Amino acid sequence: MRYELYYWTGIQGRGEFVRLALEDAGADYLDVARKRGDKAIMNYLDGMHDGALPFAPPFLKAGRLVIAQTGTILAYLGPRLGLVPGGEAAEFHAQQLQQTIGDVVMEAHDTHHPIAASQYYEEQRAPARKRAKVFREERLPKFLLYFESVIERGNGRQALSRHSYVDLSLFQLVSGLDYAFPYAMQRMRGRIPRLRALAERVADRPNIAAYLQSARRVAFNEQGIFRHYRALDPAS
Amino acid sequence: MRYELYYWTGIQGRGEFVRLALEDAGADYLDVARKRGDKAIMNYLDGMHDGALPFAPPFLKAGRLVIAQTGTILAYLGPRLGLVPGGEAAEFHAQQLQQTIGDVVMEAHDTHHPIAASQYYEEQRAPARKRAKVFREERLPKFLLYFESVIERGNGRQALSRHSYVDLSLFQLVSGLDYAFPYAMQRMRGRIPRLRALAERVADRPNIAAYLQSARRVAFNEQGIFRHYRALDPAS
Numbered sequence: 001m002r003y004e005l006y007y008w009t010g011i012q013g014r015g016e017f018v019r020l021a022l023e024d025a026g027a028d029y030l031d032v033a034r035k036r037g038d039k040a041i042m043n044y045l046d047g048m049h050d051g052a053l054p055f056a057p058p059f060l061k062a063g064r065l066v067i068a069q070t071g072t073i074l075a076y077l078g079p080r081l082g083l084v085p086g087g088e089a090a091e092f093h094a095q096q097l098q099q100t101i102g103d104v105v106m107e108a109h110d111t112h113h114p115i116a117a118s119q120y121y122e123e124q125r126a127p128a129r130k131r132a133k134v135f136r137e138e139r140l141p142k143f144l145l146y147f148e149s150v151i152e153r154g155n156g157r158q159a160l161s162r163h164s165y166v167d168l169s170l171f172q173l174v175s176g177l178d179y180a181f182p183y184a185m186q187r188m189r190g191r192i193p194r195l196r197a198l199a200e201r202v203a204d205r206p207n208i209a210a211y212l213q214s215a216r217r218v219a220f221n222e223q224g225i226f227r228h229y230r231a232l233d234p235a236s
Numbered sequence: 237m238r239y240e241l242y243y244w245t246g247i248q249g250r251g252e253f254v255r256l257a258l259e260d261a262g263a264d265y266l267d268v269a270r271k272r273g274d275k276a277i278m279n280y281l282d283g284m285h286d287g288a289l290p291f292a293p294p295f296l297k298a299g300r301l302v303i304a305q306t307g308t309i310l311a312y313l314g315p316r317l318g319l320v321p322g323g324e325a326a327e328f329h330a331q332q333l334q335q336t337i338g339d340v341v342m343e344a345h346d347t348h349h350p351i352a353a354s355q356y357y358e359e360q361r362a363p364a365r366k367r368a369k370v371f372r373e374e375r376l377p378k379f380l381l382y383f384e385s386v387i388e389r390g391n392g393r394q395a396l397s398r399h400s401y402v403d404l405s406l407f408q409l410v411s412g413l414d415y416a417f418p419y420a421m422q423r424m425r426g427r428i429p430r431l432r433a434l435a436e437r438v439a440d441r442p443n444i445a446a447y448l449q450s451a452r453r454v455a456f457n458e459q460g461i462f463r464h465y466r467a468l469d470p471a472s
Contacts, residue, residue: 052329053389055336055382067328069335071307076328092303092312093288099305099335100291106342114350115363116370127351127363134352146291153289 003029003077004061006041006054011224012176012217014070014105015058017098020168021074023211025081031216033057071098074165083165090164097150097166101173104143108180109225111135111232121222125231132232136184140177144192151194163205170195171202176226181233239265239313240297242277242290247460248412248453250306250341251294253334256404257310259447261317267452269293307334310401319401326400333386333402337409340379344416345461347371347468357458361467368468372420376413380428387430399441406431407438412462417469 003022007015022029032040041057043049044066051061054068060076067073075095078084084094109117111132115124147170174195178185189196202208211217220226239258243251258265268276277293279285280302287297290304296312303309311331314320320330345353347368351360383406410431414421425432438444447453456462 047385047389052325052332053382053386054332055339055379065325065328067332069332072328072332072335075311075331089288089301092301092308095311096288096290096303096305096308099308103291103342106339110346115366116374118370118374127366130351130363134354138352138354143291146289149283150289153283 001028001063003027004032005029005058006032006044006061007058008038008041009033010218010221012172012220012226013058013224014102016172017070017101017165017169018058018060018073018077019216020172020208020211021077021081021083021165023216024168024205024207025077025083026207027077027081032061071095071102074098074169078165081165083163083168085162085164094164094166097147098169100143100146101166101169104139104173105176105225107135107139107143108176111180112227112229121227121229128229129231136181136233140181140184141188141191144177144188144195148192148195151198167198167202168208171199171208174199176220179220180226180228182228183233183235237264237299239263240268241265241294242268242280242297243294244274244277245269246454246457248408248456248462249294249460250338252408253306253337253401253405254294254296254309254313255452256408256444256447257313257317257319257401259452260404260441260443261313261319262443263313263317268297307331307338310334310405314401317401319399319404321398321400330400330402333383334405336379336382337402337405340375340409341412341461343371343375343379344412347416348463348465357463357465364465365467372417372469376417376420377424377427380413380424380431384428384431387434403434403438404444407435407444410435412456415456416462416464418464419469419471 005015005018005022007013044054044059047053049066051064051066052068054066058070058073059066059068060073062076067076078094079091084091112121112128113124114127114131121128203212241251241254241258243249280290280295283289287300287302288304290302294306294309295302295304296309298312303312314330315327320327348357348364349360350363350367357364439448
């Protein structure tokens with residue numbers, strides 16, 4: 001099947017979690033907005049197509065199905081792309097981990113937009129500094145140490161017992177946080193050796209390595225979810 | 237099967253979305269923390285049990301499975317409790333709608349805690365007023381009108397074509413927003429007739445009506461996710 005991925009052009013954003021799964025699996029897919037422009041997304045959001053009405057991108061068209069929400073798209077693609085171990089225990093484990101990754105992503109976004117996604121960062125600098133401090137000191141360590149514990153527990157019983165879309169998403173999470181919060185991530189480095197090793201293994205996978213070198217991988221930037229502002233990640 | 241639900245005592249919180257599904261289906265379940273205290277939750281978060289490690293409650297124990305994250309729990313329970321129409325199109329549609337409900341819930345929470353969940357509302361009143369204004373004027377209408385459109389499109393093709401866990405969650409969402417933002421919800425009333433009708437139908441379902449009258453339904457309060465603070469929902 002040829003999948004159609006719909007996500008805004010110009011940023012990695014939440015679409016990147018889906019893109020990494022499609023790329024890693026070598027799936028046949030069309031990155032629709034990059035071909036036809038963001039208008040193709042708007043038509044779906046405006047209800048001009050059959051099937052489920054997405055609230056926001058990313059969404060995936062798979063045959064007649066329209067699937068929105070990153071975690072739901074990956075729950076759909078995982079078994080179909082061989083990106084989750086077999087069995088319901090592993091599938092539900094992968095889903096809950098992906099949701100938790102989604103929660104960190106939301107919180108990383110809100111460090112630069114704590115008041116309104118519809119306003120510029122520059123309009124909310126003061127609360128952004130406060131929220132980013134809490135994120136760096138409390139939330140980021142809590143989430144990353146959680147994932148470190150999950151990998152450590154592994155032992156073949158869990159979703160992370162072999163390669164899965166959760167691995168790809170953890171790679172993306174770590175990459176984004178490294179970009180946005182280099183100093184905070186440097187301070188965490190020694191405490192998350194398993195997560196670091198996992199991210200490196202993912203980066204070395206042939207399809208991922210090729211993708212990261214390609215023009216399809218948009219660079220992190222200050223229109224995306226993971227943004228680097230010095231005020232939000234001071235050196236000490 | 238006897239399910240075990242783990243969620244903090246004293247509040248409805250995210251656990252309520254799971255509780256409503258179990259109650260509506262007349263499922264056999266134990267609300268563990270209400271029986272044994274919140275310590276029972278902490279033991280899981282501290283990794284003292286087998287199975288998946290939850291990041292936070294709610295989580296559900298179903299036989300040997302431990303499933304965390306509200307949306308994932310409902311994706312698991314839906315087909316087992318007869319709370320989602322058959323077929324993968326309906327299941328994935330339900331999942332994506334539930335994720336979107338989860339997103340509103342997160343945003344409703346952040347109106348009173350825009351800076352730090354770990355600090356009191358009283359410590360973040362000023363940014364809370366700003367974020368709540370954006371929520372009332374932009375986000376709440378956008379989300380509710382989206383759900384209204386989804387119901388309107390229905391026509392038997394979608395998850396909401398017959399009773400599902402999404403209906404129950406929409407009821408809970410509307411109830412929580414009515415509690416937290418009565419004025420803003422009053423202003424929305426005429427624009428969401430289908431969503432209002434759906435919430436009323438859910439409230440009238442025999443098992444739900446009995447549950448809402450029972451002591452098991454904890455009242456909304458200012459320790460929960462949906463909180464009523466006059467400063468965050470002015471009369472005009």
